[in-house]
Amino acid sequence: MYHVFPYKSTKLFRNLIISSIGEYIFCGDSELIALRRSEPLPGPFYNELKTKHFICAEGEIGAEKMIMGVRRQTKQSYLESSSILLMVVPTIECNCDCIYCQASSKKAHQRSNFMRLDTAYEFCEFALALPHTDIKIEFQGGEPTLHMPAIQFIVKYLEKHKHEREKSIAYVICTNLLEIDLAFIRFAAKHQIDISTSLDGDRELHDHNRPSHKYLSTYSMFQENIAKLRSNGIYPSALLTITRYTMKEIRRIIDEYIGHGFSSVFIRQLNSYGYAYNNSEIQYSNDEFMDCYETGLRYILLQNLEYGNALREELFSILLKKIMTPFLDGFVDLQNPTALARMCLLINHDGSVYPSDEARMMAEMGNRNFQLGNLSEHCSYESMITRSPVFSRLHYLDEIQECRACAYQPYCGADPVRSYYADEISGDSFCGKRKGMYNFLFTIIEEASKPQLRLFRSWANE
Amino acid sequence: MSDCLDDSLLYLPYGMGHICISAVDGQVIQKETIIPGLEPDRIYIDSNGSRRQSSLLEDGCLTIIPTLSCNERCIICPQCKESSGVGALSASIVSSIDYSRIHQVYITGGEPYIAAELLSEIVARIPNDIEISILTNGTLNLLESPFLLRDRLRFCIPLYASISDLHNRIVGYCGFYKTIKNLFHLGNNNIVVELRNVITKQNYTNLPLFAHYVCNNLPFVANVALMGLELIENAEKNSSALWVDPTDYNQYLLEAVNMLIDFKIPCSLFNMPLCTLPNELYNLHVASISPWKRRYLEKCKHCNIQNKCGGMFFSSASAYSHYINPH
Numbered sequence: 001m002y003h004v005f006p007y008k009s010t011k012l013f014r015n016l017i018i019s020s021i022g023e024y025i026f027c028g029d030s031e032l033i034a035l036r037r038s039e040p041l042p043g044p045f046y047n048e049l050k051t052k053h054f055i056c057a058e059g060e061i062g063a064e065k066m067i068m069g070v071r072r073q074t075k076q077s078y079l080e081s082s083s084i085l086l087m088v089v090p091t092i093e094c095n096c097d098c099i100y101c102q103a104s105s106k107k108a109h110q111r112s113n114f115m116r117l118d119t120a121y122e123f124c125e126f127a128l129a130l131p132h133t134d135i136k137i138e139f140q141g142g143e144p145t146l147h148m149p150a151i152q153f154i155v156k157y158l159e160k161h162k163h164e165r166e167k168s169i170a171y172v173i174c175t176n177l178l179e180i181d182l183a184f185i186r187f188a189a190k191h192q193i194d195i196s197t198s199l200d201g202d203r204e205l206h207d208h209n210r211p212s213h214k215y216l217s218t219y220s221m222f223q224e225n226i227a228k229l230r231s232n233g234i235y236p237s238a239l240l241t242i243t244r245y246t247m248k249e250i251r252r253i254i255d256e257y258i259g260h261g262f263s264s265v266f267i268r269q270l271n272s273y274g275y276a277y278n279n280s281e282i283q284y285s286n287d288e289f290m291d292c293y294e295t296g297l298r299y300i301l302l303q304n305l306e307y308g309n310a311l312r313e314e315l316f317s318i319l320l321k322k323i324m325t326p327f328l329d330g331f332v333d334l335q336n337p338t339a340l341a342r343m344c345l346l347i348n349h350d351g352s353v354y355p356s357d358e359a360r361m362m363a364e365m366g367n368r369n370f371q372l373g374n375l376s377e378h379c380s381y382e383s384m385i386t387r388s389p390v391f392s393r394l395h396y397l398d399e400i401q402e403c404r405a406c407a408y409q410p411y412c413g414a415d416p417v418r419s420y421y422a423d424e425i426s427g428d429s430f431c432g433k434r435k436g437m438y439n440f441l442f443t444i445i446e447e448a449s450k451p452q453l454r455l456f457r458s459w460a461n462e
Numbered sequence: 463m464s465d466c467l468d469d470s471l472l473y474l475p476y477g478m479g480h481i482c483i484s485a486v487d488g489q490v491i492q493k494e495t496i497i498p499g500l501e502p503d504r505i506y507i508d509s510n511g512s513r514r515q516s517s518l519l520e521d522g523c524l525t526i527i528p529t530l531s532c533n534e535r536c537i538i539c540p541q542c543k544e545s546s547g548v549g550a551l552s553a554s555i556v557s558s559i560d561y562s563r564i565h566q567v568y569i570t571g572g573e574p575y576i577a578a579e580l581l582s583e584i585v586a587r588i589p590n591d592i593e594i595s596i597l598t599n600g601t602l603n604l605l606e607s608p609f610l611l612r613d614r615l616r617f618c619i620p621l622y623a624s625i626s627d628l629h630n631r632i633v634g635y636c637g638f639y640k641t642i643k644n645l646f647h648l649g650n651n652n653i654v655v656e657l658r659n660v661i662t663k664q665n666y667t668n669l670p671l672f673a674h675y676v677c678n679n680l681p682f683v684a685n686v687a688l689m690g691l692e693l694i695e696n697a698e699k700n701s702s703a704l705w706v707d708p709t710d711y712n713q714y715l716l717e718a719v720n721m722l723i724d725f726k727i728p729c730s731l732f733n734m735p736l737c738t739l740p741n742e743l744y745n746l747h748v749a750s751i752s753p754w755k756r757r758y759l760e761k762c763k764h765c766n767i768q769n770k771c772g773g774m775f776f777s778s779a780s781a782y783s784h785y786i787n788p789h
Contacts (some may be wrong), residue, residue: 457724
């Protein structure tokens, strides 16, 4: 008859079957039963199953395995250590007092909050010695622009030495834009540095979420400075953090993004690290977030298809890329085996190295279990990433009980830091909002009109 | 493209006139000469005393057929039946050609890789600045000879369906997985590949799945050519099993093309009368039918977009679309 490759199924409106390489099909009950029993299949269902590598003839198993091997290899190309994201914290100080700050940033001025230039030099040499050829450096904080000397040193040094070391290097500065001046803009333009910023809504919502001890209205500064950047040809991307205070206003916030002419928005759920940990005034449940996200996403679709406002949601686009295309989506949090330390590292202002931002946040909260080392020890990348005993556990989703039977496993990611945090500190489930997010994603794909489906495919291939 | 090369004499453009050579062994019969009645930029074939113009050279494109033998038995094959076999064309003919008028060479067949050694020799003799497209079914070992990794090569490979059952039925051979494997090899080596699919009654409902297959397994292809059917030779014999009115496959075509576009895979439509296509696909239409094979219907005379339309194959005109609708 026909050979069936492993797949898992779940039920939304219809049955959804997902193969180990992440191809999926919606089907009815009778079709699924026939497949389970290896009975003859209706023609169109047979064709779709075969096209998507769920089944083949007995004599074709070898060829199909070869094809699926290539597909898997493409999705897991991060294991070949070609590209890496290095998050660098030039300073832990900040000029903003966001009510949800996850980074435990510091207000009191102290020299020890800033990266020393010899640490910046060690960082550059560390980056140039990595096995990866494509490096993206993301300056975050604190507020990184408060320590421009370190940023300038790193960028100039790497630009000077990248050719001889055969690296291609790109830069991003994550900034609240409060203290952007012309010198900064010239520097960013000269080195083609991308700017990533935050916008939490209109004046009332943004100023509420993002107050500052130095500025009366951070929204005013945002408005003023984004205009300056754009008039110099720099178009920042923006991150939207949802708090309990703003979650009911998601449509209003999206209108704000459209009004500012952004082409994309990243709707971010609060995590429970740093000052956000146990702050019930701003926190909400996963379900509440999903409600907000769904409302927001449906509103974005409406804006795109009914009003011609091209705004793309970034998280949704990443997930679409994951499920609709054969390509690696590059989202560090959702790779299996884990991409932490292979695809990203965080280097703190004091030279300490972590596999992820969350690992650094945990360290700021007092738990240094996931620290991989310090640049001052001059040890190699390879020896560093194998050093933490807790980080060497839970690299595969199959090691996590609740993930083993989950149909969404081919799209999901292992994360030793988050699973440790869920088990040992917060007591939440590792899954968190993930299953709800995938349920929503496939529901909206299943119901999608043809124009919506085309929009999804174009987002997936952005 | 379908001329049989077991004809006796070839007149190839050379200098101001032509050179006459034997089609069998490439021996020069008559050096550069001006022959009355022959247009300087055309190839002529002289077979048993009757001389006719060949389609082998058109608009600076030269077509070379190393062999007419083929390992597949496509039900849509537009080729005349097989000639005497391997080596029907001598490589030395290729050297006799004056390339100053040629910017593009198509190598087709038959299956050119059946004559792999001859093919290597031919490619080696074509000057380096000329682009070469090889039309192969991709079932044989394409990468055996290292010469094939050169930059100027473009492979045009047919894939008729997203599943082996249907593709193999159309090509009359278990070729599907061999072709896929070779496509992967070409992709790995960053060689330019154009996929070609001919739309028939057999496979038109498969078009959306075909697009899904290409986007997910073969996203590296440089172009996907979707083609209307030319009803000659084998295809004519099987016409009742093959002919489908373009108007009937429109919606499937549109769905497939939209998916390819969304995945940023370039795509072009050949051999389809413009007015049978959905409006949104007009810009992908290529007026591809050679002038000497092309015809229009009586009612097309007054069409406003006839100058953009590729028309129909005269050979297929007995089965043209019922929905030809002049603008």
